[in-house]
Amino acid sequence: MSGTDTQDNPMKTLFHAYDIRGIAGEELDCEQAMAIARAFGDTVQEGDGRFVIGYDARTTSPSLAEAISLGLRSGGHHVTHIGLSSTPMLYWYGAEEEFDGSVMITASHLPSRYNGFKLCAGDALPLSGDQGLPEVAARVHLPFRFDRPCTPVIHHSNPLEAYLQVMRSYLRGVKPMKLAVDAGNGIGGIDTHKVFEHFNHLWLHEINFEPDGTFPNRSPNPLLPGALTRISQCVVKHGCAFGLAFDGDADRAVVVDEKGAMVSPDLLGGLLATHFLHSHPGATILYDLRSSRAIPESIEAVGGKAIRTRVGHAFVKTAMREHQALFALELSGHYYYADLHYTDNGLRTLIELAKLVSASDKPLSELLRPLQRYALSGEINLRIQDRTAALAALEQAYADASIDHLDGLSIDYPEWWFNARCSRTEPVLRVSAGATDPGQLEHHLQQIRLQLEPFQQTRSPS
Structure with a gap:
């Protein structure tokens, strides 16, 4: 079967x-x-x-x-x-x-x-x-x-304990700073607490660190609306350099900056990529095809090799091995490390971001500013009755664009772009778009929605 x-x-x-x-x-x-x-x-x-x-x-x-x-x-x-x-x-x-x-x-x-x-x-x-x-x-x-x-x-x-020793070895050389971490009552609080308790100059505001499989305080998905409210408030109240929220099993990480504003995961990944390239010049970095154009541009600007990948951890990990990549990022908040057997690791992401911010005299929001050169939609989920027909209609409507099918349908114009792909976990079409300015982005999103209207179900996905 x-x-x-x-x-x-x-x-x-x-x-x-x-x-x-x-x-x-x-x-x-x-x-x-x-x-x-x-x-x-x-x-x-x-x-x-x-x-x-x-x-x-x-x-x-x-x-x-x-x-x-x-x-x-x-x-x-x-x-x-x-x-x-x-x-x-x-x-x-x-x-x-x-x-x-x-x-x-x-x-x-x-x-x-x-x-x-x-x-x-x-x-x-x-x-x-x-x-x-x-x-x-x-x-x-x-x-x-x-x-x-x-x-x-x-x-x-x-x-x-052996795992903690490995994680602590990455945390050396960080200057005194205050951080906030929300484990969401998942499993990520256990190792995070034990890593940071060895560094008295790092003040960690621990939120929802007690494992509780009923997830009583927020969704185990840190990207859902409201999931970052408490950590954002904590960061602003206590003057933290940034805050980071894990998902339920701690392989994903979503970050808010020192102002409590959520950082787009692809932009955070681009910042981490340039951080790694300073010590590994010429390395290969993978990014998923939903990411901002700023990601490959920034990687290549500092001498790295940027390669687009399909969405999903299984595909990313296989591609990392194939290309011997140092690091990989996804819009979902998964960040992958070659020296951890090409796996995604939320705690390692926390550590690397602490090192990056510590080494700079600028706050995280300013470090991210060069990457914020495009208007981005994030991922939009549309409940579509016939997703294959919908993708075919989009491809026909934008036939004069640069088109590829690495994962779903990618449409690329000089001033704007989008990707539409069938979710592998839900009955929806996932659309992500970007443009050189917000007005263009909104205009083209409206046009995409008009193209998809004949195929769209009335009920939004939960």
Whole structure:
């Protein structure tokens, strides 16, 4: 059976572009978790593999971790549990210790009723809907049966202190400063607190650091409206250099500047890229195709090589390996580091931004100003009935532009541009646009909406 095409597959809705997820206890239960884990283990290798499991703060995560362990061990594999963990720490530990695969139990930025799995092969290479996940889906068999003896021994490990030592090593040389961090009651507060408590000259205002899988204080998605309100207020009240908010599993980071204003994630990534290029001249930097034109322009202006990529962590990580890239950025707030096995890491982003701001006599808002040369729409979600037909209509309407299909449809004119692509996680068309001035941007967005009007559903996505 296929993870995306087979109509009679009751689990097809669980397999997505970058992970496996659903409503815990309804769409995703422990039997399904065992079957998925068995299929994952058998896809990586037939028995005798080494796998590591971690889980986030969601209330359903521990039981799903047990089910994943049973499924893997039913295939003759060896399992190590590391317990409560951020996704970046699991990636790092799985790669450092050369496990054959890893499973992170998390639904990342989704509401508390959801849960799921991020699957990686060796060296933290993620499985995706393009490679790996369909093969796993094809091996899933329900009802689940134990058809061979389980591996009898379960191993336990706590890599936190070793991981903290690595993270602290990046934080050297930062001048005294005040920062604010909002962990959103996800998992990111644990390692962040322990890293910064060793540096008495760095004052950290900790917001929502206690893990609570019900996410009582804000959405685990820091990009949703209202999610940054408290950290913005904290930054302004206490005179912090900036504030940073994690998502639920701490692989994403969204920043507000010293005035409490949200920083567009692509512009922050461009600033970090130029920071890295000062110490790694000529390095390759990847940026996702939704980013402002200012990103490649800034990278190339300081001697770096800028390469556009598709959207999504699985594609970015593969492209980083292919191009031997030093760093990569996405509009969603994922930032990737070659020296962390090409993985995305919110804590590392916090550290690098602290170093960057510390080294300058300018505040963050001024450091970003050279990148703010274009008017940007951000990502707009439109509920479309026939997305394939809608993209074809857009391509016909803008046939005189420079066009490519790296990910969806990209239209490029000298004075403005846009990308439209089908979401891999929701039934929407995602549109992002930019122009040399706000008036042009608004005009062209109106024209795009008119082109899409015949295909648009009346209800907006939640």
